[in-house]
Amino acid sequence: MSFDLVLFGGTGDLAWRKLIPALFQAHRHGKLPPGGRMLAVARDERSDAQYHAYIRERFGDVDPSKRPSDEAFARFAEHVHYRRMDLSHPDDYAGLREWIDARGADTVVMYLATSPHLFPVICARLGAAGLARPNVRVVLEKPLGHDLASAQEINRVVGSVFSERQALRIDHYLGKPAVQNLMALRFGNALFEPLWRRESIANIQITLAESIGVGTRGDYYDRSGALRDMVQNHALQLLTMIAMEPPSSSDADAIRDEKLKVLKSLKPFGAESVARDVVRGQYRAGTVDGKAVSGYLDEVKVPADSRCETFVALRTEVQNWRWAGVPFYLRTGKRLPSREAHIVVNFRDVPHPIFAGTTRANKLVIKLQPEDGLELHLLAAKGGGINEVLSPVFLDLDFDKAFPSERIGAYERLLLDAIAGRLNLFVRSDEQEQAWRWVAPVLESWAADPSPPRPYAAGSWGPPAASALVARDGFAWAEEQW
Numbered sequence: 001m002s003f004d005l006v007l008f009g010g011t012g013d014l015a016w017r018k019l020i021p022a023l024f025q026a027h028r029h030g031k032l033p034p035g036g037r038m039l040a041v042a043r044d045e046r047s048d049a050q051y052h053a054y055i056r057e058r059f060g061d062v063d064p065s066k067r068p069s070d071e072a073f074a075r076f077a078e079h080v081h082y083r084r085m086d087l088s089h090p091d092d093y094a095g096l097r098e099w100i101d102a103r104g105a106d107t108v109v110m111y112l113a114t115s116p117h118l119f120p121v122i123c124a125r126l127g128a129a130g131l132a133r134p135n136v137r138v139v140l141e142k143p144l145g146h147d148l149a150s151a152q153e154i155n156r157v158v159g160s161v162f163s164e165r166q167a168l169r170i171d172h173y174l175g176k177p178a179v180q181n182l183m184a185l186r187f188g189n190a191l192f193e194p195l196w197r198r199e200s201i202a203n204i205q206i207t208l209a210e211s212i213g214v215g216t217r218g219d220y221y222d223r224s225g226a227l228r229d230m231v232q233n234h235a236l237q238l239l240t241m242i243a244m245e246p247p248s249s250s251d252a253d254a255i256r257d258e259k260l261k262v263l264k265s266l267k268p269f270g271a272e273s274v275a276r277d278v279v280r281g282q283y284r285a286g287t288v289d290g291k292a293v294s295g296y297l298d299e300v301k302v303p304a305d306s307r308c309e310t311f312v313a314l315r316t317e318v319q320n321w322r323w324a325g326v327p328f329y330l331r332t333g334k335r336l337p338s339r340e341a342h343i344v345v346n347f348r349d350v351p352h353p354i355f356a357g358t359t360r361a362n363k364l365v366i367k368l369q370p371e372d373g374l375e376l377h378l379l380a381a382k383g384g385g386i387n388e389v390l391s392p393v394f395l396d397l398d399f400d401k402a403f404p405s406e407r408i409g410a411y412e413r414l415l416l417d418a419i420a421g422r423l424n425l426f427v428r429s430d431e432q433e434q435a436w437r438w439v440a441p442v443l444e445s446w447a448a449d450p451s452p453p454r455p456y457a458a459g460s461w462g463p464p465a466a467s468a469l470v471a472r473d474g475f476a477w478a479e480e481q482w
């Protein structure tokens with residue numbers, strides 16, 4: 001299957017940091033279909049050779065095991081081309097069409113790695129140039145809107161040119177191998193399904209922690225904040241995967257229909273529950289990894305009086321028969337103690353303890369990063385005597401060790417899926433709009449509330465109110481239990 005991948009924003013941050021390395025790895029792993037061409041598109045004039053030199057630099061600071069040799073890079077670069085385009089200019093799209101038609105690839109993927117305010121104009125111009133044909137797919141990168149109205153507007157414009165099945169919305173968390181393993185765990189194995197419900201599960205915690213600050217992205221981040229940047233998309237997508245009903249097939253829409261049902265079942269927020277169930281924080285100076293780091297307000301391109309949240313913890317419920325009354329806690333933040341993402345399924349305690357000492361409920365930890373694995377926490381007897389106290393032990397499955405040569409990164413996976421037209425891991429417009437609808441009351445309450453976010457020291461797990469949120473129900477965050 002021949003393909004053309006057109007990368008709008010070819011000299012932008014996303015292409016540089018994620019897409020080019022992912023394409024290189026896909027090429028190196030032999031996973032890119034043969035007969036592929038990649039065309040980077042940007043504003044300035046460059047030759048193919050100049051663009052190759054530019055992306056070659058990217059590999060200077062990557063892990064040596066992922067760094068290409070000169071020969072490997074040259075083989076990759078043969079497929080990479082560059083084209084200058086003014087994205088508002090119809091003639092430039094006519095030129096693009098000529099380039100594409102000259103070869104007539106089976107599939108054309110337009111990857112919009114540009115600022116989202118350009119999505120409408122790019123889609124409209126592609127449509128006008130006759131480039132919205134059935135063999136063309138368009139990939140849209142976040143942020144997909146700033147709120148429900150702007151997301152709907154983007155979807156309206158994109159939808160006036162491309163059909164839903166041609167428009168692929170990226171949430172790169174869905175490309176992470178751990179997320180596919182979550183599907184495998186739930187729907188490829190029968191073991192957990194009988195337990196996957198309110199009768200057995202006490203609460204579920206989703207943590208997406210980062211130790212980095214906002215770096216040089218202060219201007220973007222300050223307009224976004226943790227709720228828009230991480231909760232509306234990544235955390236909610238993980239929640240849907242945990243809470244969804246088994247789909248009737250692995251067809252993309254069967255899966256996405258079930259995910260949408262979860263989003264529609266989330267307990268809606270009102271001003272009162274926002275104040276009670278959502279904690280927003282902002283980091284102050286502190287220490288991360290033994291290094292002193294500055295507070296958010298001292299970051300570059302961040303206004304000194306910013307009220308932007310760099311941390312969110314919230315409590316919600318999925319209002320259906322399976323999950324009624326089970327708290328789902330979501331938490332994300334910058335400048336937390338470490339980069340770790342995991343989902344903890346806390347099971348209920350034994351109904352009647354017969355062993356001496358404290359009991360400890362079982363839990364299943366689905367680890368997304370830094371490692372990708374599963375831990376099942378149990379209690380066991382060491383065999384040390386009649387009245388011995390049980391000890392915690394855990395079964396630990398490391399997928400990187402189990403499948404050492406097969407793993408591919410999130411962007412590599414999603415790019416290959418976009419080329420192949422596999423839609424399972426892309427977000428449908430109704431899912432994305434529903435997620436915006438659910439966070440809207442939180443955004444509105446915060447906008448109307450003059451109080452600043454709660455401060456937390458960089459290197460801590462967020463403001464104390466985040467612990468209190470969980471403690472109120474008689475639970476604790478994972479690191480407070482371990």
Ligand code: BG6
Nearest residue numbers: 142172173210229230234341369
């Ligand atoms: C992005 C956010 O979507 O995800 C960033 O915009 C964040 O702020 C990043 O750092 C985290 O992704 P990952 O894959 O490193 O956990």
